[in-house]
Amino acid sequence: MSNTTLVPRDSDRKSLPGATAGPPGGTVGSSSSAELQTRVDPRHQAGANSTPTNSRGNHTLLAAKKLEKSYHKGKVEVPVLRGVDFAVRPGEFVAIVGQSGSGKSTLLHLLGTLDAPDSGEIVFEGNRIDNLPARGRDVLRNRHFGMIFQFYHLLPELTTLENVLAPVMIRLGVLSYLWQRQAHTERAKELLEMVGLSHRLTHKPRELSGGEMQRTAIARALIARPKLLLADEPTGNLDQKTGGEILAILKRLNREEGLTILMVTHDQAIARQADRTVRLVEGRVAAA
Numbered sequence: 001m002s003n004t005t006l007v008p009r010d011s012d013r014k015s016l017p018g019a020t021a022g023p024p025g026g027t028v029g030s031s032s033s034a035e036l037q038t039r040v041d042p043r044h045q046a047g048a049n050s051t052p053t054n055s056r057g058n059h060t061l062l063a064a065k066k067l068e069k070s071y072h073k074g075k076v077e078v079p080v081l082r083g084v085d086f087a088v089r090p091g092e093f094v095a096i097v098g099q100s101g102s103g104k105s106t107l108l109h110l111l112g113t114l115d116a117p118d119s120g121e122i123v124f125e126g127n128r129i130d131n132l133p134a135r136g137r138d139v140l141r142n143r144h145f146g147m148i149f150q151f152y153h154l155l156p157e158l159t160t161l162e163n164v165l166a167p168v169m170i171r172l173g174v175l176s177y178l179w180q181r182q183a184h185t186e187r188a189k190e191l192l193e194m195v196g197l198s199h200r201l202t203h204k205p206r207e208l209s210g211g212e213m214q215r216t217a218i219a220r221a222l223i224a225r226p227k228l229l230l231a232d233e234p235t236g237n238l239d240q241k242t243g244g245e246i247l248a249i250l251k252r253l254n255r256e257e258g259l260t261i262l263m264v265t266h267d268q269a270i271a272r273q274a275d276r277t278v279r280l281v282e283g284r285v286a287a288a
C-alpha cells in the first residue's frame with residue numbers, strides 16, 4: 001500500500017457543522033458540509049446533551065435513537081424495529097447481528113438514509129439525518145458514507161476502474177470530472193492496489209469472482225474518503241476463505257486507517273472479529 005491516506009484519520013476529521021461543532025469547513029469539503037447543513041431543519045438539530053463530546057474527540061459518530069420501522073403487507077402491519085437505540089464512536093468496528101429476518105438490513109438501510117424510520121432519530125456528527133430531503137441524503141451518501149452490500153451492486157457495463165470512479169463522476173459531473181481525471185484515476189488505482197486488484201482494472205464485473213467484485217465494491221466505497229463504512233453481509237455470498245480475506249481488508253482499514261465500520265452479519269465467526277457486537281432481538285437491541 002502506498003503512503004497515501006486512504007480514509008481520513010481522526011486528526012484530519014472535522015465535524016460537520018452542528019449544534020456542538022464549530023464553523024463550516026474541514027476536510028469533508030466546505031461546500032458539501034454547508035449544503036448538508038442548510039438542509040438540516042434547525043428544529044431537529046441535536047442539542048449538546050444528545051451528542052457527548054470531549055476534548056479527545058471521543059464523541060459519537062452515529063447514533064440511532066428509538067428507531068421504529070414497520071412494513072405493511074396489505075392491511076397487516078409487520079413491525080420490524082421497535083425502538084432501536086445504539087451509538088457508534090469514531091474508529092470503532094461494530095457488528096450488528098441477529099437472526100435472519102430480525103431487521104438487520106432494515107436498520108442499516110435506515111442508518112444509510114436509504115429509507116426513513118416511522119419514528120425515532122438518526123444523528124450523524126451532531127446533525128439529525130433521518131429527515132433530510134433527498135439532496136441532503138445524496139450528499140451524505142456520496143461524501144460521508146461508504147456502503148457495501150452482499151451482492152456488490154456494481155454497474156455491469158463499467159470496468160473495475162470505472163466502477164470505482166463512478167461516485168466521483170456522479171458527484172462532480174462529467175466536465176469537472178474530466179478536468180481532474182488524472183488525480184482521481186490515480187487514487188482509484190491506489191485503492192484497487194490496496195484491495196489486491198491492480199491486475200483487474202479493465203475487467204467487467206461478469207469477468208470477476210465474487211471476492212473480486214466485493215474488493216471492487218470496497219474500493220468504490222472508499223473513493224470519497226468516507227467517515228463511516230456501512231456493510232450489509234459483505235461476506236454473505238462468499239466462501240469461507242474469500243470471506244475471511246474480505247474481512248481482513250476491512251479490519252486493516254479499521255486498524256490502520258481508522259475507518260469506522262458498521263457491519264451487518266448473521267455469521268458469528270465473522271462478528272467475533274469486530275470490536276463489539278450489537279444484537280437485534282425482537283426489534284430491539286438486546287442487552288450485551
Ligand SMILES: Nc1ncnc2c1ncn2[C@@H]1O[C@H](COP(=O)(O)OP(=O)(O)O)[C@@H](O)[C@H]1O
Pocket residue numbers: 071072078080098099100101102103104105106107
Ligand atoms: N420492503 C419490505 N416489505 C415488506 N416486508 C419487508 C421488506 N423488507 C423487509 N421486510 C421484512 O422485514 C423483516 C426484516 O427484514 P430484514 O431487515 O431484511 O432482516 P435481516 O436483514 O435481519 O434478515 C423480514 O420479516 C422481512 O420479510
Ligand SMILES: [Mg+2]
Pocket residue numbers: 104105106233
Ligand atoms: Mg439482511
